Amino acid sequence: MSLIRTANVCKSFGELTVLKDINMSVEQGEVVCIIGPSGAGKSTFLRSLNQLEKITSGKIFIDEELFLHRENGSTVLRLEQIKYKQLLLEMGMVFQSFNLFPHKTVMENIMLAPVHVKKQSKAEAEKKAGELLAKVGLADKSDEYPARLSGGQQQRVAIARALAMEPKIMLFDEPTSALDPELVGEVLGVMKSLAESGMTMLVVTHEMGFAREVADRVIFMCDGVIAEQGPPEKLFSKPENPRTRQFLNSIL
Amino acid sequence: MSKIKGLTKLPAKYIPLAVAMAVIIALLAVLAITKPPAQNVKGQISPALKEAAGTKYSETYYNYICFNAVRGKDLKTAQEETYVGFVGNIFAVPDKSPIAPVVDIFFWLPALIRGSGITISLSIVSVLAGVFASVFLALGKISKVKLLNKTCSAYIFFFRGTPLMMQLYFVYYALPQIHPALTINNKFLAAFLAFALNSAAYCAEIIRAAIQSIDKGQFEASKALGLSYGQTMQLVIIPQSIRRLIPPVANEFIMVLKDASLVSIIALSDLTHTTRSISSSSSSALVYIPAMIIYLIITAFFTFVFNKLEKRFSIYQ
Numbered sequence A: 001m002s003l004i005r006t007a008n009v010c011k012s013f014g015e016l017t018v019l020k021d022i023n024m025s026v027e028q029g030e031v032v033c034i035i036g037p038s039g040a041g042k043s044t045f046l047r048s049l050n051q052l053e054k055i056t057s058g059k060i061f062i063d064e065e066l067f068l069h070r071e072n073g074s075t076v077l078r079l080e081q082i083k084y085k086q087l088l089l090e091m092g093m094v095f096q097s098f099n100l101f102p103h104k105t106v107m108e109n110i111m112l113a114p115v116h117v118k119k120q121s122k123a124e125a126e127k128k129a130g131e132l133l134a135k136v137g138l139a140d141k142s143d144e145y146p147a148r149l150s151g152g153q154q155q156r157v158a159i160a161r162a163l164a165m166e167p168k169i170m171l172f173d174e175p176t177s178a179l180d181p182e183l184v185g186e187v188l189g190v191m192k193s194l195a196e197s198g199m200t201m202l203v204v205t206h207e208m209g210f211a212r213e214v215a216d217r218v219i220f221m222c223d224g225v226i227a228e229q230g231p232p233e234k235l236f237s238k239p240e241n242p243r244t245r246q247f248l249n250s251i252l
Numbered sequence B: 001m002s003k004i005k006g007l008t009k010l011p012a013k014y015i016p017l018a019v020a021m022a023v024i025i026a027l028l029a030v031l032a033i034t035k036p037p038a039q040n041v042k043g044q045i046s047p048a049l050k051e052a053a054g055t056k057y058s059e060t061y062y063n064y065i066c067f068n069a070v071r072g073k074d075l076k077t078a079q080e081e082t083y084v085g086f087v088g089n090i091f092a093v094p095d096k097s098p099i100a101p102v103v104d105i106f107f108w109l110p111a112l113i114r115g116s117g118i119t120i121s122l123s124i125v126s127v128l129a130g131v132f133a134s135v136f137l138a139l140g141k142i143s144k145v146k147l148l149n150k151t152c153s154a155y156i157f158f159f160r161g162t163p164l165m166m167q168l169y170f171v172y173y174a175l176p177q178i179h180p181a182l183t184i185n186n187k188f189l190a191a192f193l194a195f196a197l198n199s200a201a202y203c204a205e206i207i208r209a210a211i212q213s214i215d216k217g218q219f220e221a222s223k224a225l226g227l228s229y230g231q232t233m234q235l236v237i238i239p240q241s242i243r244r245l246i247p248p249v250a251n252e253f254i255m256v257l258k259d260a261s262l263v264s265i266i267a268l269s270d271l272t273h274t275t276r277s278i279s280s281s282s283s284s285a286l287v288y289i290p291a292m293i294i295y296l297i298i299t300a301f302f303t304f305v306f307n308k309l310e311k312r313f314s315i316y317q
């Protein structure tokens, strides 16, 4: 069963067409990595899925339900509000720049959405947040403000914050690109254990080692299209598309 | 550990201050106890003056902590006698005596302080109301709802684009001419209305700028977590804006404190108006010195308070 499926998704910013007819899906329990050169439209695609960008046309299915259908920049069909919000919350998002709330402690960052969106009790949310912090290895940082943490720690908090909403799929947009090299490992470690625990993940990344080791499938995106996709061992060792080959050569 | 160290350090640092305070309090207490009783001081005024003045006699008596003073005045001839009671003695203060100006200042002080009270309270309530209203104006101005956006922009444009003095005239003098029901008899209320409406426009621009200076990632993270627009503003954006708001709002407050002197034009007895009345009735410019010093003390005090506030709100930075 696919958790997310897109059909003919296109996105333009004015004259500039950034996504051209994207058809893809992510199955339950699958870890999919998206790689590709800068400007390929990877972020735009991820952001289109959780509605930070409005697609120009195409269909998005979540949990096999038609979540959104747009044509020529206007909405043809959208689920009714309650169901729409519910499906939207099945996606958790981790940003390149963490985007933690600087005026809230680590604990408050994690509890905010469960308390105000899911209407959990404070005690319940706090208990859950404590468990998540332990899971990302930051149980002792719950009362710190984000500014007091390293980038790697902040990104792990951001992961815990997204997990607190109990999403079915986690979207990662270059989660380690803003980090100093020595801090990349700790974040990838958390992501790897998350994948091992069965979480469905869609990860835009430049970490080829991570993609090779953790991904079930790798998508190569280039100029707004999916140029090639397949299991990592195949895509990395025997790429079929010359552009994939060129990209892999340029970064390895 | 560091907390305990901090605690044991505190008294040592404050011992000289505490000793100085104790000495000053003791001194004041002695002066307060030894100062002559009120009726003795008042009794010094010559019966001749009272008789000559008749019904036009006026007497002011002020009891300060360590001395007291009385001034009897014949309102017809402006002739006056002044006596100061201090450490068991009562001194006559002749008009030409070198300490006469100092004594004058003490006679003006209560009125000046009353005037300051009006200046300060008018500024505080106006800016508070202005800030409150301006949050809605600012949210309206950044809203994508056309009508709301246009209305709020027009309001801000109008109140920033016309003189405050004219707005004040309008509220106090012109509204009653438009319709008697719009009359505001209480001068303080009229001044408050004009100042709050004006301040709201200025603060709205400050708040809009602060909100728009917040990183767009904060909006995106909130949205991705499922927060509504209202929740995002209330829980994420506005709390972060507050620290950035404090310096410009402090600035606005100090401006209002000084602009409050405009209420002289509707004869509300603020510090400036009181100063002018005293100066014309005493035909002396001397009163301007304590008045300006009071203004400086007020602005210095509020600048200090706002600096402290800003520090408090920056703990997470």
Ligand SMILES: Nc1ncnc2c1ncn2[C@@H]1O[C@H](COP(=O)(O)OP(=O)(O)O)[C@@H](O)[C@H]1O
Pocket (backbone or CB within 6 Å): A013, A016, A018, A036, A037, A038, A039, A040, A041, A042, A043, A044, A045
């Ligand atoms: N908000 C926007 N407005 C206009 N152009 C944009 C916007 N966001 C992205 N783009 C353009 O879309 C293209 C793809 O961007 P992006 O999805 O960020 O690429 P990637 O994440 O693969 O590096 C780029 O050319 C970028 O300049």
Ligand SMILES: [Mg+2]
Pocket (backbone or CB within 6 Å): A042, A043, A044, A174
């Ligand atoms: Mg990107």
